Amino acid sequence: MTTPAALGRDDVAHVAALARLALTDEELDRFTGQLARVIEHARDVAALDVADVVPTAHALPIRNVLRPDEPEPCLDRDTVLAQAPEVEDGRFKVPRIVGEAP
């Protein structure tokens, strides 16, 4: 397993931007130290000998949890739209979007 380079302030700023978190300079400094310690802790796992452990894709030892293709009633539209901050024409009204969906 490769060991990533130590976590820097720029990495934390990048991750915060991806998560749409606005951090102050003081918070960036604080969280860089904290997040670095979290990652250090995760690295401890790499030190273990896991040669005999089967790789797992999921914590549960089960596969193929499926449901039949049968429709069921949906939510009432008025109830749904009542949750929205703004509604127009039966749809959720959201602020101007710059750029296109990925």
Added chain:
Amino acid sequence: MSGEWETVVGLEVHCELRTRTKLFCACPNVFGEEPNTNVCPVCLGLPGSLPVLNEEAVELAMRIGAALHAEVRPSSFYRKNYFYPDMPKDYQISQYDEPINVGGHLDLPDGSRVGIVRAHLEEDTGKTAHLGETGRIHAADYSLVDYNRSGVPLVEIVSEPDIRSAAQARAYAAELRAVLVATGASDGKMEEGSMRVDANVSVRRAGAELGTRCEIKNLNSLRSLARAVEHEAARQVALLEAGGVVVQETRHWDEQAGRTISMRSKEEAFDYRYFPEPDLVPLAPDEAWRQRAAAAVGRLPAERRRGLAGLVGEPTPAQVDQVQAVVDLGLDELVVAAVSAGAPATLALARAANELAADLEAALALDPGSFAALVVLEARGELTATQSKAVLAELVAAGGGDPVSIAAARGFESLSDEFLRDVVGQLIEANPGEWGRFCEGEDKLAGFFTGQVMKATGGKADGKAVAAELRRRRN
């Protein structure tokens, strides 16, 4: 640098699966309903809701894999994280490094082969409408979101960058659509967004390394796809020849303006932070299920084209086009049945390819026996081509019938050879000047005489028989 510019294209095709319900919830998967009526806590991303995988979506994904000669593998689901209001969860459940279908290929009618990288399962997003003065995203004041489409099952089919022209890109998308329809996985309706295409386009000098690519979005028809690839390749060549560089980016196809427009700058490049979806367990269809799915794949277009071409023997290039048209229209079974009922294959093929597209729904319901009987009449020379087409139109409208009685009702009794000879003789006497010039080798006057014969017989004469009679008399 030397050599011609070469266009290199890879396509990503999103195919909505024809299931009754969505991928992870039991909301109906239906197009064209009132906005936000087919929604529930799962596809609205409400806290505490949990996804459960639709069995039929897995089945259809495996059929697609089998049809594309892919390897169906154990797979798992991931969260693809991004902020955009078309996904209320702020992530899309997709597959990442363990997709359900890996590898494969698609053979095109021209004989070329395009490699398939993967075909994975994922959920569709909601539909956003951008409202403002121009309706364009950049100028929009706000957006309205309908989540009926959120969670509809998709299979994304990623091709290798094996495509070398706009025409080949179009042929690939057309063939893939035909395959998806044949498997029963899709209705193939591009106009309803059931199949959506993104194109990765780059250019290079022949034999050089791959160039930097741009991803073109918003391709809503086969025509848009071909135009956009053509335009984008030309844009990149012009840029490079002027000493510029191509920047890797997403570009939006503007159908009206006929050009691609940059959608977002590079520094906004997405980092999706994929991680395993903890609410879904791995998927590992057993051998029996994989075989059942493969067996459920209908006859594929390539096989149907081979079957039809085989009836003709060694098809001419025109007949190859007819074979493709007939299979694309789904009329191949009608032709095969007509040939079994005694119709000559070449004529049955030609009539099906050229005369039955206008009212396809009715043509698909046409009784093969009636169609066969008509083709036989025409092949025997008892009906001219023009008459045969008129009778065929009536057969299609009625779903079948007796072509002999329809022809009789229309007064299409065939002219005797003797009568035709008399008519031609009279016309020669009436037009000695034209006849003289025809005899001296002015062949185009054959058309003049044929026209006169048609006039005299009310269009009942067989053009070929008239031409033969004119040649006989000249010699």
